[in-house]
Amino acid sequence: MQTLFITLLIPMLGIALGSGTVLFTRRPIPPLVQKTLLGFASGVMVAASMWSLLLPAVETAGEGKWAVAPAAIGFLLGMGFLLLIDNLTPHLHLSSTAPEGPRVRLPRSTMLLLAVSIHHLPEGMAIGVVQAGAAGGGIPAADALVFAIGIAIQNIPEGAIVSVPLRAMGRSRLYAFAAGCLSGVVQPGGAIVTVLLAGFILPMMPLLLAFAAGAMLYVVVEELIPEASAGRHTNLSTLGFSAGFVLMMVLDIVLE
Numbered sequence: 001m002q003t004l005f006i007t008l009l010i011p012m013l014g015i016a017l018g019s020g021t022v023l024f025t026r027r028p029i030p031p032l033v034q035k036t037l038l039g040f041a042s043g044v045m046v047a048a049s050m051w052s053l054l055l056p057a058v059e060t061a062g063e064g065k066w067a068v069a070p071a072a073i074g075f076l077l078g079m080g081f082l083l084l085i086d087n088l089t090p091h092l093h094l095s096s097t098a099p100e101g102p103r104v105r106l107p108r109s110t111m112l113l114l115a116v117s118i119h120h121l122p123e124g125m126a127i128g129v130v131q132a133g134a135a136g137g138g139i140p141a142a143d144a145l146v147f148a149i150g151i152a153i154q155n156i157p158e159g160a161i162v163s164v165p166l167r168a169m170g171r172s173r174l175y176a177f178a179a180g181c182l183s184g185v186v187q188p189g190g191a192i193v194t195v196l197l198a199g200f201i202l203p204m205m206p207l208l209l210a211f212a213a214g215a216m217l218y219v220v221v222e223e224l225i226p227e228a229s230a231g232r233h234t235n236l237s238t239l240g241f242s243a244g245f246v247l248m249m250v251l252d253i254v255l256e
Helices: 002-023 031-059 069-088 108-135 141-168 173-182 186-196 198-229 234-254
Strands: none
Touching (some): 002 173, 002 186, 031 108, 031 198, 069 108, 069 198, 108 198, 141 234, 186 198
C-alpha cells in the first residue's frame, strides 16, 4: 500500500510543479521553450512506453513466434480506446483553437481541461498496470518506481500547458494553478481502479501493458508531436524529444 501511494504521489507532484509555474511567471511560456518542453515530454512518454510497457509485455507473454500477439493486440486496442474517447469527448486539441469531438458548447477553459485530462487517463492506467505487475512479481518494483518518475517528469510541462493559458484567459493565478492540478486527478483515479482490478489484470498482463503503451503513444502522436512540430524552430522540439527519450531510457536501465 505504501509503494502504491508513492507511485501515485510522484506523478501528481510533477503536475503540481508544472501548474505552479503560473504562480511565479508574469508572461506566457515563450513558444520556443514550449516547443522544447513538449518535445521533451514526448520523448519521455515514448521511452516509457517502450522500456516499461511494450518490452515487458513481450517478455511476460512467454516463448514462441506467436508470443508477441498479446502485445500487438493490446497495443492496437489501446490506440482504439483513446481514439474513441478523443471522438466522443468535446475538447480542444492543443495544436488548434477549434473544438473537437461532439458539437457541444462549453467554455474554452473547460475544453482545455478536458483535453489535458484525456492525456492523463492512459498515463494513470499505465501506472496502475505497472504497479499491479510489480505486486504480482511480473515486473521489478524498481521498474515501477522509474516509470512513475518518468511520468512525473513529463507531467511538468503538461501542468504548465493548462495553468499558463488559463491565466492568459484572465483567470486568477490561484484558479489557474488549481485547475492545472485538477486536470491530473484522472491519473491517480485511473491507476487506483486498475490496481483494484489486479485480480483480473494479472492473467492478462502482456495485453494490458501493451494496451497502456498504445494509449500513451496515441496521445504523443495525436497531440504532443503535432503541437511541438507546428510553425518554426521545430528543431528545438526534436532536441527536446531526444533529451527526454535518452533520460527515460537511462533511468530505466540504470535504476532497474
